[in-house]
Each structure stands twice: as C-alpha cells, then as structure tokens.
Amino acid sequence: MSALTLAAFDGDDTLWHNEPLFWATQQRFAELLAPFCPADHLAEKLLATEIANLALFGYGIKGFVLSMIETALEVSGNQVPNAVIQELLDRGKDMLAHPAHLLDGARTGLDAARALGLKTVLITKGDLFDQEGKLARSGLAELFDAVEIVSEKDEATYRTLFARHGDGPQSAVMIGNSVRSDILPVLAIGGAAIHVPYAMTWAHERAEPPTDHPRYRRLDSLHELGALLGVL
C-alpha cells in the first residue's frame, strides 16, 4: 500500500456500538415470546424473516421491528398479546433514540488519519434518517470530510465513492468491522482494507477474513490506526 489519500470508515460497531442494542432487544424478544417458542428456534425464525425482508426493508431498526412483529405473529399462531407488540414498538423507539456510544479509540483513529493528511469519509449502511441521527449524536461529524449513507456496500458502491472523494481504490483504505461489507468488496476492487473485529457480528454479516491478502490488515483497536497508516 502506498500513496493513500482517502481513509473511509464504517460507523456501526467500528466507531460506535450498535450490535449490542439489537442483541439486548432480541434477548427481550425471546423472553416475551418464550410462552410460544423456544429462544433458539425464535432466533432462527427471526433471522430468516429479516433476510427474507431485506430486499424490501433494507437495513435498519424500523425493518428489524417490523420483522420482529411478523415473527411474533407467526411463531405464536396469531396468539401473541397486543401488549407484546406494543413493547416491541416501544423498544424500537428506544433503539432509535439511543445515544451513539463511541468505541474506545474511535476519535483517536479518526484524528490520526486526518493528521496524516488523509481525507476522511464515513461510509455507512442502513437507514438514512437513523444513521444521520447517530452521526450527529456521536459528536464525530466534524471529523469527516464527507458522509455517505448507502443502502448496500458492494464493489460498485465503493468504486463510485472512492472516485468521488479520493483518487480511486488504489489510494483508498476502508476501515471497518464487517468482513463481508467493509473488507471483501474493497479488496476485490484493488483497495486496502483494515479489519477491526467487533465482539459480536450479526449472522448475516459473517464471513471469513482474507488473512493472506496483501492489502488486508487487522487491528484490535482504532488506537493503533495511526501507527498502521503511517507505515502502509
């Protein structure tokens, strides 16, 4: 890697915690539905419903809540009490209003990229309104030269964005927690990718890291990002 000009960052579970919110809601979902369905079967049904709905809903909390309600109706044979549905709606609103708790090292890593003279871009997937809100609540907005909220992170998306904000994939590095969304498509078009694994990953996002790829790196924390970018 040489002559980097652009550092692109993922948001959810790279700069701020996200998956634990979904996890906590899903735990409560399992408690609420326990009279109708064992937790492991429920989790399977919910994941299948979420994936089936992705093509219509895209990513995000609103679609997650709709998928939970659909799953609740299904596994209960339409016997789930209205109070449970009300609680799922309330939990969804809580999730949407939740503060964006930064990961340790997020600000340090961003500062380091800027100090090295790189343009910084947030490239995040999901619901436009929710992602804008999280960015605003994160306090990191001023550290980005540009923000791109996209519906899917694929090769075409990265190609467009690396051209728009930088000098193409060869001069760009993407930093994120999802091998599937942040790493593989970037490497495939000739970019560099730094994987910062998060403690939990949504099943749909799981993929094997390409540990032998020459433009792949792995970091335990964004605290170390400056040192790594400095030697790339």
Place this chain on the structure above:
Amino acid sequence: MSALTLAAFDGDDTLWHNEPLFWATQQRFAELLAPFCPADHLAEKLLATEIANLALFGYGIKGFVLSMIETALEVSGNQVPNAVIQELLDRGKDMLAHPAHLLDGARTGLDAARALGLKTVLITKGDLFDQEGKLARSGLAELFDAVEIVSEKDEATYRTLFARHGDGPQSAVMIGNSVRSDILPVLAIGGAAIHVPYAMTWAHERAEPPTDHPRYRRLDSLHELGALLGVL
C-alpha cells in the same frame, strides 16, 4: 430567472404517483379498525402519531406501517386482532414492492430540461432503500445526472445540493408538488421553484403557495415544463 444551469426534480407525486398508495392503505386501515374507531377520528389519531414519530422514524413506508400498528393498538385499547396487524404488515410490503407509476408528462419534462442543457438532479425525501427502489423501477434513472435522497428538504439541504451539482441557488430551479418541501425553502434561498400540484397532499405537507413571489411558477403538468423553462 436567467442563466439556469440546474433543474432539480422531486420524485413522489411529481414524477411518479405515491400518495394514492398511502391513501388506499389508509382506507383499508379505516375498514379494519371500524369496529373500534370511526374513520375520521382514526385519521386524526394516525396523523398525530405519524407526526409525533417523524423525529424518530423520518419519512417513508416502514415508519407509516409502525405508526398504523401503534394507532391500532391505541384506538382499540389493545383489542385489535392479530390478523389486522398481520394485514397491516402485508399492506406495507405491498406498498414497498409497488411499481412506480409515472405521472403523465414526467419523462417529457425531464427530456425537455436535458434538451435545454440543464443538469438534472433528483432530490427526494424519505427512506433511502425505498426511494432507490422506486427510482430503479421508474425507468427514469438514466435521465438524471445525480440523485440525492435526503432526510429533510430544508434551506440548508438545498443550499448544499445546489452548490454541489450546480452554480448555487440563483441558477437552480426546483420542480415539485409540495409547497412546503419543494417550493418555499428554495425560494427562501434565492432559487426558482415550479409548483406542479398533485391531486392529493399529505396533511403534514400542506402549505399556501406563494403566488406573488417573482421566482415562483405553477404548472398543471410536466408536459409544459420545456416551454416554461425555455422562457424563464
């Protein structure tokens, strides 16, 4: 108006029909909830819920479905049958999968703007994933130089976008059906605005047209857009 370089178009109810979809679903919602609530009161409650939820949900179909479910639980005192909730989920999916039926004159108007050498940008509000899908299904995507899906259409948004894609507000014209979202903020920053009223408007979007503003125009149909742009 002179030296226009940018023609920005709204999508929903300007280029393709949208409000009738919500209207039809809301009619069915009233039928389903009739045992619990008279239609006029239900409509009032739903609108109040939608507006209260805007700050968390933003605009779009998923938020609309969540607001319908919330309203159904409320007006029924948690007595609404699960089959009704299931139907609301199904209706939401139907809305999301619905073809984008073009308004008469949509393609003609876009072609005319391009023939006059203007850059064309779609500026549409709402859910990222849903709006991208509608644009793809509309068959109009290739007629735009750029697409901007935004969470709110205010003065700051238009200022940014008219600078990004054109030469600022003075050289830009916005074409849309919503006085509140497409016309007033554009006039306020010095742009030109062409109002193409649609037969129905969501109560939240209603506002008085500024008929005496020098940079305001009104058209009955996009068929006439070329002629109007030609003399502005």
